[in-house]
Amino acid sequence: MKLPDENKLEKLKKRRQRIAFIILGTIGYSIVAILISILTFIIVKGISVISWDFLTSMPEEGMTKGGIFPAILGSFYLVTGSIIVAFPIGIMAAIYMNEYVKHGTAKKIIKQMTNNLAGVPSIVFGLFGMALFVNKLGFGDSIIAGSFTLGLLILPIIIRTTEEALKSVDDTFRQASIGLGASKWQTTKNVVLPIAFPKIITGMILSIGRVSGETAPILFTVAAYFLPRLPQSMFDQAMALPYHLYVLATSGTNISESRPMAYGTALVLVVIVLFTNLLANALRKYFSNKVKMN
Amino acid sequence: MVLIVLFLFNEGLGLFSHSAIEEGNVIAVNKNNQVSVLSAEQLKDIFDQKIVNWKELGGSNDSIILFRLEDISNYYSDEQIGENFEHLPECISKLNDSISGIISFFPDKYWTTGFKGKKIEFNKITIKEVFAGKEWFPTAHPAAQLGIAPLLLGTLWVSLGAILLALPLGLASAVYLSEIANKKVRSILKPLIELLAGIPSVVYGFFGLVVIVPLIQQLFNLPVGETGLAGSIILGIMALPTIITISEDAMNTTPRAMKEASLALGASKWQTIYKIVIPYSISGITAAAILGIGRAIGETMAVLMVTGNAAIIPHSLLEPVRTIPATIAAELGEAPAGGLHYKALFALGCILFVITLIINLIVEFISSRKKYQNS
Numbered sequence: 001m002k003l004p005d006e007n008k009l010e011k012l013k014k015r016r017q018r019i020a021f022i023i024l025g026t027i028g029y030s031i032v033a034i035l036i037s038i039l040t041f042i043i044v045k046g047i048s049v050i051s052w053d054f055l056t057s058m059p060e061e062g063m064t065k066g067g068i069f070p071a072i073l074g075s076f077y078l079v080t081g082s083i084i085v086a087f088p089i090g091i092m093a094a095i096y097m098n099e100y101v102k103h104g105t106a107k108k109i110i111k112q113m114t115n116n117l118a119g120v121p122s123i124v125f126g127l128f129g130m131a132l133f134v135n136k137l138g139f140g141d142s143i144i145a146g147s148f149t150l151g152l153l154i155l156p157i158i159i160r161t162t163e164e165a166l167k168s169v170d171d172t173f174r175q176a177s178i179g180l181g182a183s184k185w186q187t188t189k190n191v192v193l194p195i196a197f198p199k200i201i202t203g204m205i206l207s208i209g210r211v212s213g214e215t216a217p218i219l220f221t222v223a224a225y226f227l228p229r230l231p232q233s234m235f236d237q238a239m240a241l242p243y244h245l246y247v248l249a250t251s252g253t254n255i256s257e258s259r260p261m262a263y264g265t266a267l268v269l270v271v272i273v274l275f276t277n278l279l280a281n282a283l284r285k286y287f288s289n290k291v292k293m294n
Numbered sequence: 295m296v297l298i299v300l301f302l303f304n305e306g307l308g309l310f311s312h313s314a315i316e317e318g319n320v321i322a323v324n325k326n327n328q329v330s331v332l333s334a335e336q337l338k339d340i341f342d343q344k345i346v347n348w349k350e351l352g353g354s355n356d357s358i359i360l361f362r363l364e365d366i367s368n369y370y371s372d373e374q375i376g377e378n379f380e381h382l383p384e385c386i387s388k389l390n391d392s393i394s395g396i397i398s399f400f401p402d403k404y405w406t407t408g409f410k411g412k413k414i415e416f417n418k419i420t421i422k423e424v425f426a427g428k429e430w431f432p433t434a435h436p437a438a439q440l441g442i443a444p445l446l447l448g449t450l451w452v453s454l455g456a457i458l459l460a461l462p463l464g465l466a467s468a469v470y471l472s473e474i475a476n477k478k479v480r481s482i483l484k485p486l487i488e489l490l491a492g493i494p495s496v497v498y499g500f501f502g503l504v505v506i507v508p509l510i511q512q513l514f515n516l517p518v519g520e521t522g523l524a525g526s527i528i529l530g531i532m533a534l535p536t537i538i539t540i541s542e543d544a545m546n547t548t549p550r551a552m553k554e555a556s557l558a559l560g561a562s563k564w565q566t567i568y569k570i571v572i573p574y575s576i577s578g579i580t581a582a583a584i585l586g587i588g589r590a591i592g593e594t595m596a597v598l599m600v601t602g603n604a605a606i607i608p609h610s611l612l613e614p615v616r617t618i619p620a621t622i623a624a625e626l627g628e629a630p631a632g633g634l635h636y637k638a639l640f641a642l643g644c645i646l647f648v649i650t651l652i653i654n655l656i657v658e659f660i661s662s663r664k665k666y667q668n669s
Contacts, residue, residue: 017564021474027463028470031534032483035490038501038531119654120647121592123619127626127643135631213494216594216619220626242496242595249500250599259504266497273492281485 039270046267049260055268059226059261068265070230074143074238077231078222079211081147082154083204089151090158091200097159098166099188118156123216125153130220144234146222153217154207161203165196198287202280209276213269215242225251241269303644320402322386322411324394329353332414335427338439340397348395361389361398387411424641428607430616432625432635440638442645444607448522448615451608452597453590455526456533461583463530464537471538472545473567484542491535499599502528507600514612520602522615528596533586540585544578545571581657588653592646594619618642 053067060066093110101107129149139145169192177187215223223243231238248262321337323329329351332340339345340358349355366375370385383406390396390411398411405413427441467487471480506527511519548571556566572579602614603624616624622639629635 013562017562020564024466024470027466031467116654119650123594123622124643124647209492215496219623242494245496249503266500269494269497277489277492
């Protein structure tokens with residue numbers, strides 16, 4: 001038989017737990033609510049602005065009317081450019097680290113550098129890009145300078161995802177291939193890479209989302225406030241979505257009248273980021289199921 | 295990586311081989327003046343007329359008379375100067391000779407041999423001047439003020455505010471997600487929160503500008519809503535996904551046996567959480583907090599858009615502040631390449647780089663110690 005005060009203690013314990021859980025749950029849900037409300041806010045305010053015209057025409061009348069086509073195109077160029085820059089280097093680095101030097105100091109150093117690189121603030125990449133690509137190499141403010149800067153920024157993402165992809169390839173594949181007389185490079189090229197490829201692609205998709213949203217690195221390497229014509233070559237300046245949003249929000253000729261444009265641009269950005277993330281997630285799930293079935 | 299360090303520091307450290315006076319200019323005084331070395335701060339105070347007597351600078355009791363090149367017409371007619379300013383150096387020289395309290399500022403091409411005056415020497419910019427200087431005014435005329443104290447403090451205030459907001463809330467949600475919520479809720483909420491980490495900072499900044507800034511302005515009845523607090527709130531929101539995912543991951547590593555042992559001994563679930571789960575995962579939680587601070591310190595666009603960017607030492611979070619990244623973003627476009635201002639901004643970049651590097655190393659140290667303990 002329980003003593004009465006022990007009963008009381010038990011009740012107290014239960015009550016405390018109930019209060020604590022209610023508080024924690026409320027906080028948890030309200031945070032999710034805050035985050036969702038930010039999204040909803042952007043979507044609701046932006047959706048009325050979005051139209052085919054908005055996406056495909058040039059800005060007009062001091063950016064208070066018209067569309068954001070040059071910014072979309074500029075962002076597209078930057079995404080493509082930075083992937084061309086970062087993808088080969090990133091994949092090669094990851095292959096080298098994972099297939100060739102499994103435990104050396106070289107691996108440790110590369111790994112350490114990648115980790116640190118990932119933590120460097122994006123504005124510092126902007127500074128560096130300006131010093132090296134814009135001034136030292138003489139590219140000027142151009143798509144190519146911006147692509148290199150952004151390429152550096154996504155390099156850690158690509159190295160990390162590629163490495164994970166390579167790690168997930170079962171060692172028996174490698175042993176079987178080598179047992180059949182293939183060289184290390186043949187094994188990597190013909191066996192490991194094809195299996196890891198879908199996961200490597202997820203890394204690429206994630207970096208598309210990242211590149212299209214970054215503003216600080218392109219401030220001084222490529223972004224233009226307003227250009228009357230589309231960029232003609234990779235040595236031209238370009239407009240880009242995130243910088244365009246920044247300009248519309250803070251320093252347009254008529255801030256209150258360009259607000260709708262800003263909401264629209266924000267929505268386009270959010271959609272790109274959400275879409276790339278969801279796509280990457282879906283691909284990851286799809287391929288992990290497929291591998292299991294095999 | 296090595297390249298980045300090399301370039302940043304090459305440009306940034308160049309600052310300290312500069313003197314603060316605008317390049318290509320000289321400051322001259324009467325040759326009998328006892329003062330021969332001035333600091334940038336003193337020079338600024340002289341030209342702002344805060345210092346009006348040479349006595350305050352250790353010279354003789356004589357009031358200071360300012361002379362800038364454009365003042366020349368007060369002393370000489372156009373004919374005396376000459377049609378193509380050919381007599382200008384001579385005129386300046388005469389002025390410096392005849393007025394005992396004069397201090398003149400003019401381009402050094404007019405500093406000719408036989409100039410009847412004394413050139414004021416400037417020390418190279420020192421590290422102490424930069425870190426302890428209370429004024430950031432890199433375009434000041436005639437001497438740039440490069441004190442980064444207001445920027446450093448601004449960055450610290452905003453980041454600390456952000457982490458104070460985000461840490462308790464993030465931790466509470468992490469506990470809820472990892473220990474209390476059922477599997478289904480968790481599988482919906484977690485990807486959602488991770489998704490929000492991907493939203494571009496400029497979008498958060500825009501949201502802050504149109505929603506939070508006006509809200510703060512009304513709430514506290516301020517003249518402007520662009521304050522450190524607005525920056526803290528936005529950064530806090532941005533840091534939440536990082537904090538939640540990392541600390542939740544840490545809590546998930548708590549061995550099931552430990553939790554079950556605690557429950558079997560009669561502890562309630564809540565007691566188990568704060569007596570077992572949180573202490574066990576404390577290093578992961580610390581790492582989450584530090585990473586959150588790191589993100590907040592380096593964040594540029596959102597802060598630039600909502601903090602008002604006044605380069606003054608902040609006294610409360612309800613004043614406009616300016617952070618290091620925002621300063622770089624706002625000013626680099628106007629700073630001529632290779633100049634003093636440009637180098638000063640690169641020095642700021644170096645500081646930022648070093649801060650984030652230290653933060654990364656701390657996090658790495660914490661997580662490696664954890665692994666060691668586990669094995």
